[in-house]
Amino acid sequence: xSGARFRFSCxxxxxxxxxxxxxxxxxxxxxxxPWPDIxxxxxxxxxxxxxxxxxxxxxxxxxxxxxxxxxxVRATLPAGDExxxxxxxxxxxxxxxxxxxxFTLGANSGVSSISTRVRVDSYTNVHAVAELxxxxxxxxxxxxxxxGGCSAPTAKNTDDTVASLGQMRMRQFANDTDMRxxxxxxxxxxxxxxxxxxxxxxxxxxxxVPPFFVHDMKIWQGDDLILSMDGGISISQDPNIRFTYMPNxxxxxxxxxxxxxxxxxxxxxxxxxxx
Amino acid sequence: xxxxxxxxxxxxxxxxxxxxxxSFVIGDDAVVVIDTGGSALEGSRLLAAIRxxxxxxxxxxxxxxxxxDHVFGNAAFVAEGTTFVGHKNLPRGLAARGPxxxxxxxxxxxxxxxxxxxIIAPTLLVSDEMRLDLGGRSLLLKAWPAAHTDTxxxxxxxxxxxxxxxxxxxxxxxxxxxxxxxxxxxxxxxxAHMPVAKVIPGHGAGxxxxxxxxxxxxxxxxxxxxxxxxxxxxGASIDTAAQTAGxxxxxxxxxxxxxxxxxxxxxxxxxxxx
Numbered sequence: 001x002s003g004a005r006f007r008f009s010c011x012x013x014x015x016x017x018x019x020x021x022x023x024x025x026x027x028x029x030x031x032x033x034p035w036p037d038i039x040x041x042x043x044x045x046x047x048x049x050x051x052x053x054x055x056x057x058x059x060x061x062x063x064x065x066x067x068x069x070x071x072x073v074r075a076t077l078p079a080g081d082e083x084x085x086x087x088x089x090x091x092x093x094x095x096x097x098x099x100x101x102x103f104t105l106g107a108n109s110g111v112s113s114i115s116t117r118v119r120v121d122s123y124t125n126v127h128a129v130a131e132l133x134x135x136x137x138x139x140x141x142x143x144x145x146x147x148g149g150c151s152a153p154t155a156k157n158t159d160d161t162v163a164s165l166g167q168m169r170m171r172q173f174a175n176d177t178d179m180r181x182x183x184x185x186x187x188x189x190x191x192x193x194x195x196x197x198x199x200x201x202x203x204x205x206x207x208x209v210p211p212f213f214v215h216d217m218k219i220w221q222g223d224d225l226i227l228s229m230d231g232g233i234s235i236s237q238d239p240n241i242r243f244t245y246m247p248n249x250x251x252x253x254x255x256x257x258x259x260x261x262x263x264x265x266x267x268x269x270x271x272x273x274x275x
Numbered sequence: 276x277x278x279x280x281x282x283x284x285x286x287x288x289x290x291x292x293x294x295x296x297x298s299f300v301i302g303d304d305a306v307v308v309i310d311t312g313g314s315a316l317e318g319s320r321l322l323a324a325i326r327x328x329x330x331x332x333x334x335x336x337x338x339x340x341x342x343x344d345h346v347f348g349n350a351a352f353v354a355e356g357t358t359f360v361g362h363k364n365l366p367r368g369l370a371a372r373g374p375x376x377x378x379x380x381x382x383x384x385x386x387x388x389x390x391x392x393x394i395i396a397p398t399l400l401v402s403d404e405m406r407l408d409l410g411g412r413s414l415l416l417k418a419w420p421a422a423h424t425d426t427x428x429x430x431x432x433x434x435x436x437x438x439x440x441x442x443x444x445x446x447x448x449x450x451x452x453x454x455x456x457x458x459x460x461x462x463x464x465x466x467a468h469m470p471v472a473k474v475i476p477g478h479g480a481g482x483x484x485x486x487x488x489x490x491x492x493x494x495x496x497x498x499x500x501x502x503x504x505x506x507x508x509x510g511a512s513i514d515t516a517a518q519t520a521g522x523x524x525x526x527x528x529x530x531x532x533x534x535x536x537x538x539x540x541x542x543x544x545x546x547x548x549x
Contacts, residue, residue, distance in 0.1 A: 060514065064537040068544050070514045115512065117544070121375070146379075150286075150342055150451075151537060152372040157421045157455050157545075159364075169548070173510040186510075190547065200371045209370070238544065242512070 051138030106225035110246025222250025302409020311348030315391030318348020339441025361397030436472030446479025
């Protein structure tokens with residue numbers, strides 16, 4: 001045990017004791033890899049092929065804030081490859097609910113990247129699986145160090161979010177010169193929602209606080225589906241999806257979100273002229 | 276009144292989680308404790324330190340907020356006649372995060388340091404302001420809107436004008452944003468206008484040069500806010516914000532590398548809604 005003396009001073013005359021040890025977290029003991037079972041169950045036993053060169057997943061090596069960890073999945077099919085991505089699934093192996101979300105892409109959407117934010121409970125592999133139009137499943141993975149102990153994968157400010165429940169925003173971004181050449185556009189849907197996991201126990205009643213989260217979100221341009229999210233409790237509070245897509249000339253973007261209490265939230269926004 | 280100034284560090288095996296400032300106030304009739312430390316061990320040492328000075332009953336244990344370095348010592352104080360006091364949001368916050376904190380710090384600090392740690396929620400809840408009487412002196416407790424966390428409480432000893440600020444005030448240790456950046460800036464401004472004789476921060480030495488000593492914290496939070504607003508306006512991603520926001524403040528704070536990127540991430544997700 002530490003031999004440090006427990007120093008007390010009268011408040012009138014205090015001295016600073018600054019050691020600045022700053023030793024970070026240590027790795028826990030190794031566990032059995034949960035991935036094979038998760039993969040088998042999530043994809044009904046279908047084979048997963050190495051997807052290097054076809055898709056990519058980007059996440060920070062260290063999750064700074066366990067409640068808000070950015071993740072991007074990208075289609076990286078080489079020029080001339082006629083296949084397209086039909087769906088992306090993100091799986092956080094060590095989370096209580098490992099399948100974070102499945103994003104199904106509209107047939108003509110041209111979606112090439114999707115970014116969102118997830119909760120990461122502990123040090124973990126994260127897998128991204130893409131179903132391509134050839135009917136096969138392709139997988140890539142990355143590794144995320146959990147943040148330090150003081151950052152919990154739970155809400156910071158529940159009252160604000162609940163007070164504005166279901167408010168939606170759609171941001172449309174100006175393109176950089178690379179994107180402008182390809183006509184692709186980038187947008188971001190945001191919705192206020194606590195996305196409660198249902199894993200917290202009320203200390204007084206000893207009952208679990210029920211899950212309350214956005215499980216479905218769809219985005220259209222005109223009548224064409226851009227993407228659809230089937231999401232769970234690993235998606236952060238205030239679900240946020242940023243995506244690149246091919247505009248079809250429609251005048252408006254539309255979104256609909258449904259939560260586990262069957263609230264349906266709708267929004268539509270005029271497509272902003274490219275700057 | 277007594278205050279223990281913790282080490283400016285992360286909670287780890289070497290320091291038994293003893294990184295926060297812990298205090299106690301002795302009145303004519305009773306004692307009040309303000310925060311209990313980062314392990315059951317530290318809580319016990321705090322209790323022993325109190326008992327070496329007085330045998331008056333410990334009537335109240337106040338937790339200034341839900342972070343483990345301030346609440347992990349609570350179990351040492353559970354006793355007949357002792358009431359735990361906190362912000363009205365503290366029971367909810369402890370229920371949501373407590374089990375996670377216990378698991379995480381078992382990994383970080385080891386089983387020995389974590390033995391005896393129990394999450395003890397307050398039963399006396401503060402929604403706005405509340406006075407506690409110790410006989411001969413009274414403490415004014417104030418519950419704040421979301422700032423450092425959404426469970427922040429300060430304690431003012433009215434007789435002496437000494438404010439126990441919890442983690443609403445940081446000295447040397449980089450401020451941690453785990454509630455609301457805008458709320459933390461608003462609280463910082465409100466605190467600067469409070470006529471106090473001395474302030475005991477959550478981390479770092481006691482302050483008498485008030486409110487000037489609060490200026491670094493205000494400057495850091497304002498820098499984060501301004502950097503992040505600019506990043507949002509130009510469509511930058513949250514990843515970029517984590518790497519770049521607040522970097523001009525790096526040389527002024529300890530544990531900057533441990534917390535600034537996290538602060539920037541949380542603040543980005545908040546300010547995106549402006």
